[in-house]
Amino acid sequence: MIRFLTIMSSRWTRLVLVLLIVISLQTTLFAEMRPFGVAAQLVLLFVVVSGSINGSTIGALTGLIAGLMYDFVLPTPVGLTSLALGLAGATAGLLVYFFREPTWWMRLITIGVVSLLGEVYYPLAQTVVGLDGWLQFRIIKVAIVVAVCNLVLSPIAIFVCRWTLTERKLSV
Amino acid sequence: MAVAQLTRRRAIILLVLTSIILITLDLQNSSAISGLRNIFSTVFRPVESTARVITRPISNGWHGIFDYNDVLDENDRLRERIAQQEGATIAAAASVRLAQELLALNGLPTLAGINAVTAQVIGDSPTNFSQTIEINQGNESGIRVGMPVLNAAGLIGKITKVFSDRSVVMLITDPDFALSVKVVNSPRQTTTTTIAKSNAAVPSPVVPVEPDASLDTETSSTTTTTTTTTIAGFTPSVTTLPAVPSGVSSITVPLASDLAVRETGVIEGRGPSRQPTVRFISNAVRFGDIQVGVPIVTAGGSRSLSPPDILIGKVARVVERLGSAGPVLEIEPVADLTNLSFLRVLLYQPITEKATP
Known part of the structure; x- marks a missing residue:
């Protein structure tokens, strides 16, 4: 029983549940609200924020799990988003690693830059598996809009991500 | 701490390997992946439905703020277009x-004989790298993967994923979309000649004949009588009649070269910002120069996922290529793919796809 409660209260269980909500927001609200015709990427934001706060290992893990869940919603091959988001999470963690004591604005820069990169990883991954046609000049506009949207939404994402991925001791 | 780090690294390696295996399986259309998708869909659907209900006011507010003027302009445009099109x-x-x-008289298939399911669009693609929409009808309504999807204007895409009560439609602008099509080219401009005298080979230009016009031409030795009968869809153009005995009438049909010429190719999507193209068009002389504005319709056939003669769009640009490679045609779809609400799924499967009893 204690073991079950430990698993249920672990941050990874919490992560899966929060990701379900994040993905549902992505497929409903953020699929409809399209500034300049581009859908903001909430799942990518969550992964990037987790990487920038908790480091590359946690970032990569969050990205892989989030991507795998997101993959089951998307029509593209399962596993593709997982790899792309895993890479994005790891990149976010590595970029913060170069700042000795990262301040809030350094984190924001990281989130913006990695959001931009993360949005490019996905069509790159598509091309690698033979789904050609997405590497176009439009990608520049898409990446910039996604980066700006992620910067705007990052304060909320940081708060949610901290709450989700904080390790808590179970007191029974 | 070090143990936790090691465990996480192992987890990362495991997840990466899992992802690679899943990609490989999914690219080979594994049924296990479809099963996993269905299971996740069952778990995820209630969460998504709740999120849709909760966020509806926000998205309505967003559309109210940013799309109101566009809707007004569109309304005006549509009213004008309705007035033009009513007649x-x-x-x-x-x-x-x-x-x-x-x-029907000739025993040829028509769209009227194919059952269809009306569906409503319930979701857009959540990513910027797939051109798909979600509709509210699934395999409970008889929908299968590959079936063509239309709106009032023409073809908009095909079904790529089917669940019990919803389906995913890949739009014709998606780079993965491909379908065989026909280009219905306009008749070539010809300079036909009539030999009025049976034993004289003197060419002379022929004047187009008005419908119902009769012409009696008397030459030195032969009389030619023309009776023109117009046929719907054919342009009454020139008469080329052999010399017939006086008093015998015959029906005039257009010259073979003046009939609409059809050539097949393959339409391929190129993303939302670029128009789809048609490739593999023969550059045969018979087909002539392709004019901008000629219609593109589905080709049909026993292996095609779509029945013949569904309108897709019209040629917007012709890109000529050197050598024997035929031209590439840029297509302007007749359907407005950015504003879809109600669609029709044709319950059509090619003969080769139908399950044998």
Whole structure:
């Protein structure tokens, strides 16, 4: 029983549940609200924020799990988003690693830059598996809009991500 | 701490390997992946539905703020277009009925004989790298993967994933979309000649004949009598009649070169910002120069996922290529793919796809 409660209260269980909500927001609200015709990427934001706060290992893990869940919603091959988001999470963690004591604005820069990169990883991954046609000049506009949207939404994402991925001791 | 780090690294390696295996399986259309998708869909659907209900006011507010002027402009445009099209619709409906009767008389398949399911669009693609939409009908309504999807204007895409009560439609602008099509080219400009005298080979230009016009031409030794009969869809153009005995009438039909020439190719999407293209068009002399504005329709055939003659769009640009490679045609779809609400899924499967009893 204690073991079950430990698993249920672990941050990874919490992560899966929060990701379900994040993905549902992505497929409903953020699929409809399209500034300049581009859908903001909430799942990518969550992964990037987790990487920038908790480091590359946690970032990569969050990205892989989030991507795998997101993959089951998307029509593209399962596993593709997982790899792309895993890479994005790891990149976010590595970029913060170069700042000795990262301040809030350094984190924001990281989130913006990695959001931009993360949005490019996905069509790159598509091309690698033979789904050609997405590497176009439009990608520049898409990446910039996604980066700006992620910067705007990052304060909320940081708060949610901290709450989700904080390790808590179970007191029974 | 070090143990936790090691465990996480192992987890990362495991997840990466899992992802690679899943990609490989999914690219080979594994049924296990479809099963996993269905299971996740069952778990995820209630969460998504709740999120849709909760966020509806926010998205309505967003559309109210940013799309209001566009909607007003569109309203004005549509009113004007309706006024223009009201007259044309009646004539078009009569032509369509006539065409269907002719096709039925000749035992040719028509769209009227194919059952269809009306569906509503319930979601857009959540990513910026797939051109898909979600509709509210699934395999409970008889929908299968590959079935063509239309709106009132023409073809918009095909079904790529089917669940029990919803389906995913890949739009014709998606780079993965491909379908065989026909280009219905306009008749070539010809300079036909008539030999008025049976034993004289003197070419002379022929003047187009008006419908119902009779012409009696008397030459030195032969008399040619012309009676023109117009056929719907054919342009009455030139008469080329052999010399016949006086008093015998015959029906005039257009020259073979003046009939609409059809050539097949493959339409491929190129993303939302670029128009789809048609490739593999033969550059045969018979086909002539392709004119901008000629219609593109589905080719049909026993292996095609779509029945023939569904309108897709019209040629917007012709890109000529050197050598024997035919031209590449840029297509302007007739359907407005950015503003879809109600669609029709044709419950059509090619003969090769139908399950044998």
